[in-house]
Amino acid sequence: MYFLKQHRSTLIPIAALLLLSALATGILLFLRQPGGKAVVIMGGNTVMTLPLDRDTQVVLGSGKRTNTLTIRDGCAVMTQASCPDQICIQRGPIQYQGETIVCLPDRLVVRIEGGKPPPQDALPQ
Amino acid sequence: MKAKKIAAYGILIALAMVFSYLESLVPLSLAVPGVKLGLANTVTIFALYRLSFRDACAISLIRVVLVGILFGNIFSLVFSSVGAAVSLAVMFPLSRSAKCGQVLVSVAGGVAHNAGQIIAAIFVTDTYQIAWYFPILCLTGTLAGIGVGLVSTLILRQTAQIRF
Numbered sequence: 001m002y003f004l005k006q007h008r009s010t011l012i013p014i015a016a017l018l019l020l021s022a023l024a025t026g027i028l029l030f031l032r033q034p035g036g037k038a039v040v041i042m043g044g045n046t047v048m049t050l051p052l053d054r055d056t057q058v059v060l061g062s063g064k065r066t067n068t069l070t071i072r073d074g075c076a077v078m079t080q081a082s083c084p085d086q087i088c089i090q091r092g093p094i095q096y097q098g099e100t101i102v103c104l105p106d107r108l109v110v111r112i113e114g115g116k117p118p119p120q121d122a123l124p125q
Numbered sequence: 126m127k128a129k130k131i132a133a134y135g136i137l138i139a140l141a142m143v144f145s146y147l148e149s150l151v152p153l154s155l156a157v158p159g160v161k162l163g164l165a166n167t168v169t170i171f172a173l174y175r176l177s178f179r180d181a182c183a184i185s186l187i188r189v190v191l192v193g194i195l196f197g198n199i200f201s202l203v204f205s206s207v208g209a210a211v212s213l214a215v216m217f218p219l220s221r222s223a224k225c226g227q228v229l230v231s232v233a234g235g236v237a238h239n240a241g242q243i244i245a246a247i248f249v250t251d252t253y254q255i256a257w258y259f260p261i262l263c264l265t266g267t268l269a270g271i272g273v274g275l276v277s278t279l280i281l282r283q284t285a286q287i288r289f
Contacts (some may be wrong), residue, residue: 010229017232018267024260044251084198098257102250105200109252 032038032096035112038076043107052076052095052112065106076101076110133289134184141168141188142195149196158267163273169213170231170277176289181217185209196262204242211241227281228279231274235266270276 038050040060050056052074060067067088068080075093078101088103093111101110144164158173172181189209193202217236219225239262244256 009224010226012228014229014232014267014271017236017263018271021260021263021267025264028257028260041250041252083200084207085201100252100255100257102252102255104204104246104249105198107250109250109255111252111254 028098032098033114034074034095035097035099036115037113038069038071039111039113041109041111049113050076060108061106067103067106067108069101069110076112078103078110081106130176130180130289134180134187137168137172137184138187138191141165141184142192144168145188145192146196149192160262160269162269163238164276166212166231166234166238166270166273167280170216170220170227170234170273171284173213173216173230174227174281175284175287176224178217182213185213196286204205204245207245208242211265212238226274227278228271228274231277232267232270235270235273236263239263253257254281 003117026077035052037052039046040048040058042060047060048058050058050069050071052071055070056071057068057070057079060069061082064082066080066082067078070077070079073093075095077093078088078091081088081103081104083105084107088101088108091101094101094110097112097114102108142165144167147155148161148164168188169181169185170196172184176184186206186209188203193199197205212234216234218235220227221286240259240274243259243262247253261283
């Protein structure tokens, strides 16, 4: 085996890196818990907190630069973005604590956090 | 600059651009958007071993700028530059060490690329929690790095007689 001969001394660091990162990923995925609210952070400031159990749709940003965040079925999903790369839409729905949708051009982060959603006013549905 | 070197630059940049373009056509959205194979890194590794550090930097930079202008936008350009710069800074010393195989160089480059981009994203959004994604990006970076490293090893072996 040419590859093994060439890389014997580097096999251990690569295997260690692979194992460690797989382990860390596994732990993160295994221990993840459903979140209770979506926190919208723009430029490092929390601008709003939306409970995940209440379907809604908000337009973030202003003027030509907008992102539409939709809460439905207990998930947060970006449904519209004015940026050219649409990475935040490709991200798909998120629902577990710690997961984020990131829009770099608009410095926007939507992050799922745990805990009970804040009590809502008893409005008739 | 010698004509031979100019020709080599042309071929390598064109090849790296085709790799980047192909990857932009197939977005691998594995939990985190932007996960990619890094095929263009085979060209950078080739340049690091066969040409020089300066040539590898130049080829990388020209490729990133051209791909950013042609298929991306200003943000993808800035982020690609950060990734390319960090990965080159890590790959160069490793590639000069006799003990390091090309697979380790490539893996280190891939992981460094992802780490650099996460750190840049943390600065841009001012939200450190994005670091949550580092383990999975480390894993995909290692896997992609192994693949790219094996390809690079083969390429370097098959082209051992080519001198620039």
